[in-house]
Amino acid sequence: MPHARKVEQRRFEQRQLEVAQEAAGTAAMTRSAYFEAVAARQLTGYFEQVREAAELSRDLAQRMAEAGNAPRLAHMREQAFYAEMTAQLARSRHRAIAAREQLVRMLGLTSVQGTLQLPERLPELPTTPAEAHDAEQTAMDRRLDVLAAARASEAFARSLGLTRATRFVDVLGAGYVNESESREERTDGYEVHLSIPVFDFGDARLARARAGYEQTLARTADIAVKARSQVRETYSAYRTAFDLARHYRDEVVPLRKRISEEALLRYNGMLIGPFELLADAREQVGAVNAAIEAQRDFWLAESDPRTAMTIGPPRWHRRLPANARVRPSHRRRRTLTD
Amino acid sequence: MSNRRRFLANAGAVVLGTAAVSRSAMAALPDAVARTGADTQPPSAPPAGQHYTPVVTLNGWTAPFRMTDGIKEFHLVAEPVVREFAPGMTARLWGYNGQSPGPTIEAVEGDRVRIFVTNRLPEHTSVHWHGLLLPSGMDGVAGLTQPHIPAGRTFVYEFELTRPGTFMYHPHSDEMVQLAMGMMGLFVVHPRNPRHHPADRDYALLLASYDIEPGSHTPRVSTMLDFNLWSWNSRVFPGIDHLVARIGERVRMGNLSMTNHPMHLHGHVFEVTCTDGGWVPKSARWPEVTVDIGVGQMRAIEFDAVAGDWAFHCHKSHHTMNAMGHGIANLVGVDQKDIARRIQKLIPDYMAMGSRGMAEMGEMQMPLPDNTLPMMTGTGPFGALEMGGMFSVLKVRDEQRPGDYTDPGWYRHPPGSLAREWDGELPAPARAAGATPETATVDVRKPGAHDHH
Numbered sequence: 001m002p003h004a005r006k007v008e009q010r011r012f013e014q015r016q017l018e019v020a021q022e023a024a025g026t027a028a029m030t031r032s033a034y035f036e037a038v039a040a041r042q043l044t045g046y047f048e049q050v051r052e053a054a055e056l057s058r059d060l061a062q063r064m065a066e067a068g069n070a071p072r073l074a075h076m077r078e079q080a081f082y083a084e085m086t087a088q089l090a091r092s093r094h095r096a097i098a099a100r101e102q103l104v105r106m107l108g109l110t111s112v113q114g115t116l117q118l119p120e121r122l123p124e125l126p127t128t129p130a131e132a133h134d135a136e137q138t139a140m141d142r143r144l145d146v147l148a149a150a151r152a153s154e155a156f157a158r159s160l161g162l163t164r165a166t167r168f169v170d171v172l173g174a175g176y177v178n179e180s181e182s183r184e185e186r187t188d189g190y191e192v193h194l195s196i197p198v199f200d201f202g203d204a205r206l207a208r209a210r211a212g213y214e215q216t217l218a219r220t221a222d223i224a225v226k227a228r229s230q231v232r233e234t235y236s237a238y239r240t241a242f243d244l245a246r247h248y249r250d251e252v253v254p255l256r257k258r259i260s261e262e263a264l265l266r267y268n269g270m271l272i273g274p275f276e277l278l279a280d281a282r283e284q285v286g287a288v289n290a291a292i293e294a295q296r297d298f299w300l301a302e303s304d305p306r307t308a309m310t311i312g313p314p315r316w317h318r319r320l321p322a323n324a325r326v327r328p329s330h331r332r333r334r335t336l337t338d
Numbered sequence: 339m340s341n342r343r344r345f346l347a348n349a350g351a352v353v354l355g356t357a358a359v360s361r362s363a364m365a366a367l368p369d370a371v372a373r374t375g376a377d378t379q380p381p382s383a384p385p386a387g388q389h390y391t392p393v394v395t396l397n398g399w400t401a402p403f404r405m406t407d408g409i410k411e412f413h414l415v416a417e418p419v420v421r422e423f424a425p426g427m428t429a430r431l432w433g434y435n436g437q438s439p440g441p442t443i444e445a446v447e448g449d450r451v452r453i454f455v456t457n458r459l460p461e462h463t464s465v466h467w468h469g470l471l472l473p474s475g476m477d478g479v480a481g482l483t484q485p486h487i488p489a490g491r492t493f494v495y496e497f498e499l500t501r502p503g504t505f506m507y508h509p510h511s512d513e514m515v516q517l518a519m520g521m522m523g524l525f526v527v528h529p530r531n532p533r534h535h536p537a538d539r540d541y542a543l544l545l546a547s548y549d550i551e552p553g554s555h556t557p558r559v560s561t562m563l564d565f566n567l568w569s570w571n572s573r574v575f576p577g578i579d580h581l582v583a584r585i586g587e588r589v590r591m592g593n594l595s596m597t598n599h600p601m602h603l604h605g606h607v608f609e610v611t612c613t614d615g616g617w618v619p620k621s622a623r624w625p626e627v628t629v630d631i632g633v634g635q636m637r638a639i640e641f642d643a644v645a646g647d648w649a650f651h652c653h654k655s656h657h658t659m660n661a662m663g664h665g666i667a668n669l670v671g672v673d674q675k676d677i678a679r680r681i682q683k684l685i686p687d688y689m690a691m692g693s694r695g696m697a698e699m700g701e702m703q704m705p706l707p708d709n710t711l712p713m714m715t716g717t718g719p720f721g722a723l724e725m726g727g728m729f730s731v732l733k734v735r736d737e738q739r740p741g742d743y744t745d746p747g748w749y750r751h752p753p754g755s756l757a758r759e760w761d762g763e764l765p766a767p768a769r770a771a772g773a774t775p776e777t778a779t780v781d782v783r784k785p786g787a788h789d790h791h
Contacts, residue, residue, distance in 0.1 A: 049684060056681055063672045070667070262553070264687055266663075268704035270696065270713055271552050273666030274674075274681070274688075281684045 010155060017144045017312070024311040026106075032300050033103040038122050039296035040092075040099040046289040047092040051085040053282045057275055058082040122295045125249065129242040130305070132235045136228045139309045140172070140194040149223045150196060153216035157199055160209045165197030171221040172228070194224045230313050234304035241294070241301040248291035256287035367454050367492070368404045370413040372436030376422045376572075378579045380743055381540075386410075388446045390528035393540040393590065394743065396581070396730070397573045398524075401441035403451075409496070410451045412443055414465065416487075416509075416521065417458035423567065424577025427711045429548065430555045431520035431572065432459055438572045439544050440507070440523030447502040447530040453495045455487060459516075462486035465495065466510035467525060469614035469636060472497035480511035487511070502529040504590040504636050505614055506544065518559040520572055522546060522594045535611060537588035537640065538740065541581050543570040545631065545652075545728065547595035552661050553707035563596060566661040568652065568727035574660055575729040576716040580745060581650065583643040584738040591629075592636040599657065602628040603641070603732065605648040612638035628653055643734040647718075647749040652728035660726030662713035669693050700724030719748040 061078035064070035100118065109116060140146055170193045196217055263280040266272045307314040373379075379399035381392035386405045393400070403410040419433040434440025445451050457463050464487055466478035476497045480486040487493045505525040509516040524542050529535060546569050549561035570578050581589070588611070593599055609623040614636035631637050651658050669692035678690035691698060700714045700722040716723035723729075735746045 052680070053684055056677055056684075059677055060667070060669075060672070060674060063674065063677070064667060064669065067671045069670065069672060260685070262707060264685065265705055265707045265710075266552060267688075267691075269552060269662070269706045269710055270666060270691065270699055271661065271663040271707075271710075273663065273692075274669070274690075275667055277685065277688070278681070 010152060013148050013151060017148045020144050021312045024307055028303055028307060028314065030103070030106040031303060033099070033106045035122065035296050035299040037096070037099040037103045038118050039292055040096040041118060042121055042292050043289060044089070044092045044096045046285055046292070047085070047089040049285045050282050051082070051089045053278045053285070054078070054082040054085040057278050060274060122292065122299060125242065125245050125295065125298060129239055132231075132239075132305070135231050135235055135305060135309055136192040139227045139231045140192055140224060142310050143227050143308075143312065144310070145312045146194065146220070146224050146227050149216075149220040150194070153196060153213070153220050156216045157197070157213055160213070162199040162213075164200055166200045167198050168195040169198050170194060171196050171217060172224055192228065194220070196220060226313075227308070230308040231305065234301070234308040234314055237301045238298075238305050241298040245291070245294040245298040248287075248294040252287050253291050256284045260284045367456075368406075368411045368413045369402075370415045370435060370456065371402050371441075372415070373399055373441070374436055376437070376577070378743070384444070384446075387449065388530065388532075390444070390446055390532060391537060391540055392444055393442060393524075393526050393542040395439075395442045395524060395571065396541055396543045397571045397577070397579050398437070398439060398542075399441050400444050401435070403445070406452070408450065410445050410449055411454070412451065413454045413456065414440060414507075414523075415456045415458055416463050416465075418460075419520075421520065421572050422577065423569065423572065423574050424711055427577075427709050428555060429520070429550055429557065429572070431557065432516060433520050433572075434523055438520030438522070439546075440521070442524040442526060442542060443507070444526045444528065445499055446528045447499055449527075450498045451496070454492055455495065456492040457487045457489055459489060462488050462511055463509045463516060463521070464493075464511040465507050467495070467497075467505065467507050468634070469503065469505035470497070470525065470527075471500050478507075478510050499527045501616060502527045502534070503612055503614060503616060504542065504592065504638055506592045506594060506636065508594060515559045517546075517594060518548070518557050518561065520546065520548070520557070524590070524592060526590070535588075535617065535640075536586075538586035539581075539583050540588045540590070542590045543592075544572075545570060545591060545593040545595045545599050545601075546572060547597070548572075550661070552710040555709055564664075565596065568595070568599075568657040568659075570728055570730065574711065574727050575658065575725045576723075578730040580730055581732045582738060582743050582746060583732060583734045584736070584740060584742075585643055587643045587732075588638055588640045590636065590638040591631055593631040593633055596633060597654075598630050598632045599728065600628050600630045600653040601637075601639075601650070601728075602653040603639070603648065603650045605644050605646055605732075606641040608639040608641035610637050611640045612636075643732070645734050645736050645749070646751075648732040648734065650730050650732045651725070656727075658714075658725045658727050658729045660711040660713050660715070667692075670695055697722070697724060 058075070058078040058081070061070060061075040065072055065075040100116070104116060107116070172192055172194050199213070260280055263272065263277055267274070267277045304314040376397050378394060378397050381394050382400050382402070383392055384390060385402075387410065401412050401414070403412050405411070414434045416432065416434055417436070419431050419436055419438055420428050421431050421433065421438045422428050429438075431438040443451075443453070453465070455463075455465050462480070464478045464480035464484060467476070475483050476495050477483045478495065484493070505527065506522060507525050508522040522544055524544055526542060547565035548567040548569060549558045549565045550556065550567055551558065552566075567574055573579075581587075589603075590612075591601060592614070604627075607625045607627060608629075609618075609625060610629055611618055611623065626639070629637050629639055656662075656664075669690075672693055674690045674693055678688060681688045681690075689704070696714070699712065700716075706712065711726065714722075714724040714726050716725050716729075733746055733749065735749075738746055
């Protein structure tokens with residue numbers, strides 16, 4: 001094979017990889033934009049409820065002030081809180097629009113009206129999380145940048161005219177230089193291999209060529225090590241996001257609901273008043289909001305392990321800037337008669 | 339119900355107090371009798387010694403005694419107890435012999451008493467005989483007049499009852515905590531002369547205060563003033579038994595709460611005839627309808643009972659309430675119907691309360707936190723009583739037989755002696771010059787115009 005053609009072959013493979021990564025990246029970005037848009041819309045509903053609770057407190061305080069039961073100061077405090085919540089709702093509504101427009105751009109839609117119908121809520125969590133069986137091995141077998149590095153290494157050997165592979169070495173476990181099998185780095189029950197052929201260089205005059213080949217092997221090993229690390233990290237992020245979303249759904253939200261039920265019992269007994277009850281309702285909505293955010297974070301992290309296993313490094317910092325989290329204060333506020 | 343159980347079968351386990359006690363006294367301890375219920379025990383005539391008219395401890399009982407060589411022996415066991423404050427609410431307290439307050443100790447002026455105190459609390463204790471005149475070394479102030487009684491040990495007190503009257507007993511050892519946990523009891527010394535201040539019926543009660551957070555059972559022991567349950571004998575309305583009488587009455591009240599209680603009896607004029615300091619000479623008594631009982635004071639009031647159902651209560655109106663929120667918004671006169679509808683969208687089971695006052699609390703049955711009594715409750719023959727805490731009824735009947743303490747039911751009012759609704763013509767009410775009724779905020783119900791509302 002002429003040298004130029006081999007170079008072209010390498011360039012082609014490199015470009016192929018880049019395109020695949022780009023396509024995967026675009027898909028992931030679009031996916032993210034979709035979940036962000038759905039979540040932002042859901043969260044706006046939350047801000048509406050918080051503002052509604054603040055509005056009720058304000059209205060009640062106003063009636064009390066008019067009836068002579070509370071000072072104007074109490075009414076003004078409730079009014080100030082309501083005003084703040086109104087501003088937050090406006091910001092939240094813009095965030096929902098911005099997230100939606102981001103999705104529109106990602107999808108390349110020309111006319112928004114009637115074409116982009118977002119669901120009311122995020123999809124439910126899967127019943128069980130995906131397990132990480134063979135994830136790292138899959139990355140070694142299928143991940144594009146790893147395969148490209150291995151192919152480049154082989155191509156280099158071929159360019160030197162080397163064809164007779166004497167044996168294979170695992171660039172992860174044993175390395176090229178030290179072929180001993182004692183350097184087991186994992187002890188948790190599975191092994192990951194990335195096998196590369198070792199050629200018989202024979203003549204000492206090929207020492208430079210050999211050094212060059214070793215370099216390609218080192219590069220392959222480096223990419224493979226990073227790939228494995230990324231697989232582990234993305235899986236941890238995935239699994240943590242799953243556990244957190246489930247934790248919010250199964251623990252935090254039901255607990256807050258029970259707290260609200262107890263608060264209502266205390267209200268029934270005139271142990272607390274309507275202002276405390278409304279403040280508690282706001283806190284309960286806050287827990288639901290946190291659950292929505294956790295659910296969204298799960299779906300944002302959901303495809304990363306797959307990307308890390310099959311394509312290349314996932315874009316970890318692709319979260320939309322419009323998604324900066326602003327939440328109303330949930331601290332228990334002073335009652336009117338404090 | 340009483341159940342008898344023996345504590346400390348081995349007399350060798352008994353630890354002597356600082357004062358010398360005769361050896362025969364230590365041969366065996368008298369049985370410690372414990373009670374599990376909060377019903378009122380009928381008066382128990384003394385099985386030995388001089389006769390007297392025994393007291394009725396409201397929702398309580400009198401400790402049995404045994405005579406040993408002419409000495410009346412009692413056995414108090416300080417221990418954790420469960421006390422029902424009223425049906426639907428129990429408290430985890432410390433008390434004596436299974437209940438709080440502890441059993442009333444009754445004896446006669448001139449008696450010599452020997453009182454064994456076994457400590458089954460997790461910490462040390464002591465018993466101070468509040469108001470009794472006795473040797474300093476029997477006064478029960480741990481650290482000052484005796485060592486603390488360690489957990490698991492028994493001390494013995496022995497002294498002569500030199501003067502008649504109504505007294506109390508309570509710990510003087512980690513006193514703040516042990517009082518807050520309900521450790522107290524009555525100590526009645528009857529006059530040697532039965533014709534001295536006789537009474538046909540003699541009721542005894544101890545005023546105490548507790549702070550038990552709604553939804554919990556154990557009093558908060560660090561509370562200084564902000565109590566939420568005001569009790570007689572560790573009971574609150576509607577759990578306090580009624581006082582039943584025919585003629586002649588003496589009520590003895592001791593206050594071991596943390597504030598004064600102006601105790602008010604309807605329908606009677608009474609006199610304070612005795613304090614824990616002694617009998618009040620007739621010339622020194624004031625006719626009263628309310629007597630204020632300070633912290634650590636005892637008052638005996640006497641009156642001639644008058645037929646009827648008569649409220650008897652602390653006149654601090656918050657003391658006739660059960661646990662309630664004191665910081666909640668005042669919505670009296672605030673229309674919140676439309677707001678309530680909107681709140682129900684956020685909180686489906688929400689119900690607007692307080693716009694017309696709080697009476698709806700006494701009428702409605704709403705789900706409350708566990709182990710929590712309504713702040714005001716109870717029903718009488720004419721509707722909701724809207725009471726709690728320190729409230730009971732004195733039921734006086736002409737036909738109540740002497741010695742009969744059974745509930746005679748509600749009073750049947752003689753014809754013409756009962757308030758009733760008027761539906762006839764009314765003269766215009768006189769108002770102060772220049773006064774205009776605030777019809778804008780007060781819903782005035784005009785007579786003869788029921789549709790105007």
